[in-house]
Amino acid sequence: MSRAPAVLSELRRVAIVPALNEEHTVPRVIAELRSFDPGLDIVVIDDGSTDRTADVAESLGAYVLRLPFNVGIGGAVQTGFRFAHERRYDIAVRVDGDGQHDPSQLGRVLEPVLAGRADIVIGSRFAADEGGYRSSRSRRVGIRILAAVVSRVVGQRVTDTTSGFQALNRRGIALFAADYPHDYPEVEATVMVFRHRLRLAEVAVSMRERGGGSSSITALHSIYYMVKVLLAIFVGLFRRNVVPQDESL
Amino acid sequence: MTPLAVSIAGGVASLALVLVVLDLIRRHHLRERYALLWLATGIVLCVLSLWRDGLNTIARWFGVRSYPPAVLFAVAILFIIAVLLHYSTVISRLSDQNVLLAQKLALLEQELHEQESPG
Numbered sequence: 001m002s003r004a005p006a007v008l009s010e011l012r013r014v015a016i017v018p019a020l021n022e023e024h025t026v027p028r029v030i031a032e033l034r035s036f037d038p039g040l041d042i043v044v045i046d047d048g049s050t051d052r053t054a055d056v057a058e059s060l061g062a063y064v065l066r067l068p069f070n071v072g073i074g075g076a077v078q079t080g081f082r083f084a085h086e087r088r089y090d091i092a093v094r095v096d097g098d099g100q101h102d103p104s105q106l107g108r109v110l111e112p113v114l115a116g117r118a119d120i121v122i123g124s125r126f127a128a129d130e131g132g133y134r135s136s137r138s139r140r141v142g143i144r145i146l147a148a149v150v151s152r153v154v155g156q157r158v159t160d161t162t163s164g165f166q167a168l169n170r171r172g173i174a175l176f177a178a179d180y181p182h183d184y185p186e187v188e189a190t191v192m193v194f195r196h197r198l199r200l201a202e203v204a205v206s207m208r209e210r211g212g213g214s215s216s217i218t219a220l221h222s223i224y225y226m227v228k229v230l231l232a233i234f235v236g237l238f239r240r241n242v243v244p245q246d247e248s249l
Numbered sequence: 250m251t252p253l254a255v256s257i258a259g260g261v262a263s264l265a266l267v268l269v270v271l272d273l274i275r276r277h278h279l280r281e282r283y284a285l286l287w288l289a290t291g292i293v294l295c296v297l298s299l300w301r302d303g304l305n306t307i308a309r310w311f312g313v314r315s316y317p318p319a320v321l322f323a324v325a326i327l328f329i330i331a332v333l334l335h336y337s338t339v340i341s342r343l344s345d346q347n348v349l350l351a352q353k354l355a356l357l358e359q360e361l362h363e364q365e366s367p368g
Contacts, residue, residue: 067355068354071352079352079356083356
C-alpha cells in the first residue's frame with residue numbers, strides 16, 4: 001500500500017475499557033489514556049460491577065456503558081465495539097480497566113493500523129523478550145500452547161493470543177461489533193480475524209502487574225479454558241464466514 | 250412377551266407423561282415446539298409398553314434375549330438425551346439473546362443519558 005500513513009489526530013478514535021469492580025484502577029487508566037492522547041474518547045464498559053466503577057468513570061468524563069448484569073469479558077468488550085461501530089469511530093483501542101496495559105505504549109500498538117498495514121493489532125507480551133510480565137507457570141504454558149495451535153491454524157506466527165491490548169480500524173471494529181466470542185474471547189477472536197481475511201499484526205509490549213481486581217483466569221480454570229478454546233477453534237474452522245466489506249480507513 | 254406387570258406399569262407411566270404434557274400446553278406452561286419431543290417420547294414408550302409382542306421382536310433384532318424390557322429403558326434414555334440436548338441448544342440461544350439485550354440496554358441508556366444532559 002502506497003497510501004500515506006493516517007494521522008491519529010485527524011481520526012475519530014475511542015478507547016474501549018472493560019471493567020469489573022475496578023474503581024481503584026480505572027481513574028489511573030483514564031488519566032493515562034488522556035495523557036497519551038487528549039483527543040481520545042473513552043468508553044468504559046461496566047460489566048455488572050458491585051463497586052463504584054461506573055460512577056467513578058462517569059465523573060471523570062468517560063462514556064459509561066452499564067451492563068445490567070455480568071455478561072462476561074467477551075460480551076462486555078463487544079458492547080464497546082458496538083458503541084464504536086454505531087458511532088462510526090475510525091479507530092478503536094482496547095485497554096483493560098485493571099491497569100495491566102500501559103497506555104503510553106499505545107503508539108506502538110496503533111502504528112500498523114495507522115500505516116494501513118493491519119486491521120487489528122495485538123500487543124504481545126512474548127513477541128520480544130522484554131521483561132515486566134510475570135504470571136503463573138500453568139498460565140504461561142497455556143498461553144504458549146494456544147499460541148502454537150493458533151499459529152498453525154492461521155498460518156502466521158502469533159505469540160500471544162490472550163492479550164486484550166489491541167488497536168483496530170473500522171473493519172476490525174465492524175467485525176467484532178457483529179460477532180465476538182464469549183467468555184475468554186481473544187484466542188477465538190484471533191482465529192476469526194484470519195477467517196474473515198482481516199490483517200492481523202503483533203507488536204511487542206510489556207505489561208504491568210494487575211493493579212486491582214483479580215484475573216479472570218484462575219489456575220483451576222486453565223484446563224477448562226484450554227479445552228473450551230480448542231473446541232471453539234476447531235469447530236470454528238468448519239463454520240462458514242462472511243468476509244465483511246472493505247471499510248478501511 | 251413382555252411381562253404383564255411391566256407392560257401395565259410402562260403403559261400407565263407413559264400415558265401419564267402424555268397427559269401431563271398436554272395439560273401443560275393447555276395451561277400455557279409449555280410451548281408446543283418444546284412439547285413435541287416430550288409427546289413423541291411418551292407416545293413411543295406407550296406403544297412399546299402396550300404392544301407386548303413388539304418389544305420382544307425389537308429385542309430380538311438387537312440380540313437382547315435375557316430381558317426384553319431393557320429395550321424400553323434404552324429407548325427411554327435415548328429420548329431423554331434428545332430432549333436434554335435440545336434444551337442445551339435452547340439455553341445457548343437464550344443466553345446469547347440475553348447478552349445482546351444487556352448490550353443494547355447499556356448502549357441505549359448511555360444515549361438517553363446524553364440526551365438528558367447535553368454537553
